[in-house]
Amino acid sequence: MIPHSALFNKPKDRTFTPDPSQAPTEDYHDILDQLEKEGEWEVHRVPEPYIEVKNKFGRTKKVPVEQTWHHKSCGQCGHIPGYSTSVFWLNRKLGLDYNDPTDQTSCTAWNYYASATSNAPAQAAVAMRNFAAAHETGYFPIIHCATSFGHYKEVRQQLIHSPELRSQVRKILKKLGKKLIMPEEVVHYSEWVHVMRDRIAEHQVIPMDHIAATIHPACHYHKLVGEDAIYAPEVYGNQRSAIITSTLQSLGVDVRDYSTWFDCCGFGFRHILVSRDFSRSFAVQRKIEVMKEEADPDILITHDTGCVTTLDQSQFAAKAHDKNVGLPVMSDSQIAALAMGAHPYKVLQLHWHSTDSKPFLEKLGIDHEKAWAEFEQVVDEIKAGERQSVTWEEVDV
Amino acid sequence: MSLDLSGRQYAHVDYDEKERLFDEVKGDLRYDEYLYGCYECGICVAACPSARFYDFSPRKIAQTMAREDVDLFYTLLNDSVWDCSQCFSCDVCPRKNSPGGLITLMREVAVKNGLASAQEALEGYGRVVYKIMATGTQVSPDMLQANAFPDWGPHVKDIAKNLEYWRKALPPESMNTTETSWQVDDKTIIELYLIWHMTGVMDMIKEVDEGLFMILQDVMEEKLEDAGYDVSFD
Ligand code: SF4
Ligand code: SF4
Numbered sequence: 001m002i003p004h005s006a007l008f009n010k011p012k013d014r015t016f017t018p019d020p021s022q023a024p025t026e027d028y029h030d031i032l033d034q035l036e037k038e039g040e041w042e043v044h045r046v047p048e049p050y051i052e053v054k055n056k057f058g059r060t061k062k063v064p065v066e067q068t069w070h071h072k073s074c075g076q077c078g079h080i081p082g083y084s085t086s087v088f089w090l091n092r093k094l095g096l097d098y099n100d101p102t103d104q105t106s107c108t109a110w111n112y113y114a115s116a117t118s119n120a121p122a123q124a125a126v127a128m129r130n131f132a133a134a135h136e137t138g139y140f141p142i143i144h145c146a147t148s149f150g151h152y153k154e155v156r157q158q159l160i161h162s163p164e165l166r167s168q169v170r171k172i173l174k175k176l177g178k179k180l181i182m183p184e185e186v187v188h189y190s191e192w193v194h195v196m197r198d199r200i201a202e203h204q205v206i207p208m209d210h211i212a213a214t215i216h217p218a219c220h221y222h223k224l225v226g227e228d229a230i231y232a233p234e235v236y237g238n239q240r241s242a243i244i245t246s247t248l249q250s251l252g253v254d255v256r257d258y259s260t261w262f263d264c265c266g267f268g269f270r271h272i273l274v275s276r277d278f279s280r281s282f283a284v285q286r287k288i289e290v291m292k293e294e295a296d297p298d299i300l301i302t303h304d305t306g307c308v309t310t311l312d313q314s315q316f317a318a319k320a321h322d323k324n325v326g327l328p329v330m331s332d333s334q335i336a337a338l339a340m341g342a343h344p345y346k347v348l349q350l351h352w353h354s355t356d357s358k359p360f361l362e363k364l365g366i367d368h369e370k371a372w373a374e375f376e377q378v379v380d381e382i383k384a385g386e387r388q389s390v391t392w393e394e395v396d397v
Numbered sequence: 398m399s400l401d402l403s404g405r406q407y408a409h410v411d412y413d414e415k416e417r418l419f420d421e422v423k424g425d426l427r428y429d430e431y432l433y434g435c436y437e438c439g440i441c442v443a444a445c446p447s448a449r450f451y452d453f454s455p456r457k458i459a460q461t462m463a464r465e466d467v468d469l470f471y472t473l474l475n476d477s478v479w480d481c482s483q484c485f486s487c488d489v490c491p492r493k494n495s496p497g498g499l500i501t502l503m504r505e506v507a508v509k510n511g512l513a514s515a516q517e518a519l520e521g522y523g524r525v526v527y528k529i530m531a532t533g534t535q536v537s538p539d540m541l542q543a544n545a546f547p548d549w550g551p552h553v554k555d556i557a558k559n560l561e562y563w564r565k566a567l568p569p570e571s572m573n574t575t576e577t578s579w580q581v582d583d584k585t586i587i588e589l590y591l592i593w594h595m596t597g598v599m600d601m602i603k604e605v606d607e608g609l610f611m612i613l614q615d616v617m618e619e620k621l622e623d624a625g626y627d628v629s630f631d
Contacts, residue, residue: 072571074534078578079541081567088569100571102580105533105589113483115519116504117526117605120427122596129588150485162426172595176588219484226488264446268482274521276548278482282446316550349567354550375566382562392568 015237018058025227027059031160032182040166041159041180044135046187051195053230056222056241061230062185063195064142066096069134070189073145074106075305076331082349083308084144086337087189089347092396093340094199099139104130109151110306114269120158124165125172127155132178142187146304149188150220153228156186188221190243190303191230193332197250205341206364209252211298213335214291215244216311218304219264244303244332251339256295260286266314267306276314283314289324299360300329313354328357344368345375346395400452400476404468407475415471421506422462422470422499431498435459441487441496453480455487455496462499478503479518511604523609526602531616533581533589538564538574587624590617599630 020027036043046062055061068091076083091098108126112118134141143149159166159182170180193200222229222241232242235249245255266282268275288311291297302308312329319325330338334348344350344366350357351372361368381387407415422428441455442448448455458477461469478500487496507515519526529535543554556563564575571579593599594617603610614630621628 072579074529074536074578076578077572078534078536078538081538081564081572084572085567085569100569102571102582103585104579105581105585106529106535106578108529108535110535111525111529113501115522115526116501116508116515117519117601118598119505119596119601120425122592122598125592125596126589129592133585157430158427161430165426172592175595176591219486223488224485262444262486264482264484264486266446266482267484268447270479270518270522271482273525278447278450280548281450286446286449313546313549317548346566347568351552351563352556354552379559379562379566382565388565389570389573390566390568395568 014239015233016239017233018054018056018231018238020058023057023059023227025057028156028160028227029059029184032184035160035182041170041182042135044131044140044181044183046184047140053191053195054232056227056229056231059227061191061228063187063191064140065196066091066098067139068096068142068192069099069101069137069139071104071107071130071134071141071143071145071148072100073148073305075110075309076144080305080308080312080331080349080352082334082347082352083305083331084333085347085349086331086333086342087144089337089342089395090193090196090200090333090340092392093203093337093342094196099137101133101137103133107145107148107151109147110269112151113147114273120165121168121172123151124155124159124169127152128169128173128180128182129176129178131183132173132181134183135179135181140187141183142189142192144189144305146188146218146221147306149186150224152186153225156182157225186228188243188303190221190247190332193336194230194243194246197247197336200247200336200340201250204251204339206339206366207252208339208364211252211363212254212256212296213248213299213301214256214258214295214297215248216265216287216300216302216307217241217244217261218302218307221304244301247332247336248301251336256297258291258294260290263287265302265307265310267310269306272306272310279310280314280317283310284318284323284325287311288315288318288327292324292327297327298363299335299357300327301332301335302329303332316354326355328355328360329353330357338364343374343395344371346378346390351375400472402469402472404472407468407471410471412467415467418474418506418510419465419467419470421509422502425502425505427498428502431495431502432459432462433492433494435463435494436492438491441490441494444486444489446484446486447480447482451480453477455481455500458496458499458503459490459494474503474507475512475514478507479514505601508601508605516605519605523606526606526609527613530593530598530602530613532577533586534578537577539576583624587621587626590621591626591628593617594628594630
């Protein structure tokens, strides 16, 4: 019988409580431990202090607070460098120990999903080489890109289920002088932002209570091996992944819903590079225009390389076709850093974005003209040979 | 463009050849995790971004594989798989299939066998493959050139003009680079080349782009030799 409460509760008020004993999958933690006992690999444990949260099926996931090894994203560092700079800036500002390695390659998954010019053993070996490199430093891997995050979870699944692949990759790593190391958790940086959100809010100096935002969750975060994604009862009643929304709510931002929340951004891997008409059309028609029409946000916040790229860069050409665009796009790390007083150009590096974020900065009371002049001053000094770079100390306001 | 499912365009291809490729997809160790049969319910299609803009359907992929329709498989292998966005929204499948995963396997087989359709799909993509295989980071700051991204806006021109200085103005020292997204150690690059060598990835490149293969071979063999490895990609 349908309970009476169902007639009175609005869907948005309903909370789903996952029961781990009813989960449709085996708990990967148990399998990782079992394979460690059998001598198949070593499990890299999440260092203390960590914060425990719940994943999609209500199982516990540990997220490290510090001693993190930052598996950077090629698309973020290369084309939206304020994204990763903001992640590091947050760590520094909160006084947390981290490692920014140069013994790290891309996950190579962007190329793989675009061109298929690779195979399962190569993909797994690249992943496990990076994990072994992290383990050698004593720091725990934290993955900046949602595609790397999704792909590494896929690799973990494949290695769990294929003794043949495990043995192949183990042999490859041995030739590189490395051991097969599997992290206890695959952690995405936005999960770290999520668990640190109250501490970030304690350091907030730019009020955001008058700001409305929409968010876009990355497909490779919550759809590809979706189990690891974090869910929380206070965010859409445990029915949608909690990251980004939780962070924004802690900063006082009004997060508004829209009907194509579940849709992809249109990135497409190969499409964004060689078939961009698809990416542009999808991003504008299925995401930006719907958000503007249904939610009228000041800003769109997302948490992945491809999503920031597609949703931001696709709006310029659409403007020429009189589309309803003009929505600034940032990552959760950038808006969190901005809330804590980070410089919009020296740290957030907003000049690498396509959309105009100046009206948004004005709404926050930030003098962007002054900030841009400060940035240009630094660039002029570099050009004149008066300085080589910008130090962290200069931007640690 | 509409997808011709009649199979007439591939009537000249031997059934045995089509079946060989079909069996290669089925033989991948991931296949059994990506297909459990198909309800033909279309839930994957509702979630699929590519289905909205192309004559493309993840249901057709799963259904064709589950029915073992070798002729239709060959048509999709050539005329459909490159439309997929690899977003894995179709993992929402109630049958626990991953049509996107099946497509990854099909693309791999298309590349490995040097299919003309795969070569065509990857035209213009060589530079990206070069970057990731040779330098360790897939995209790089110096790819941002106005002629490559004219639709992204005037800021791309500003970035290209100021690239060297704007990169130096990034506080993380690891990112003061222009040719790679961050500084990658030489030792790390060597390890990456050895992975490509041990997993046969270069053989795939040779099938789809001989020119790119030769460039990569030169770069990698020289660097490996300098590091004391006697490795050949031939
Ligand atoms: S692949 Fe899954 S979702 Fe798609 S039609 Fe088949 S059963 Fe339905
Ligand atoms: S992975 Fe491909 S088939 Fe699946 S939903 Fe995305 S675009 Fe569609």
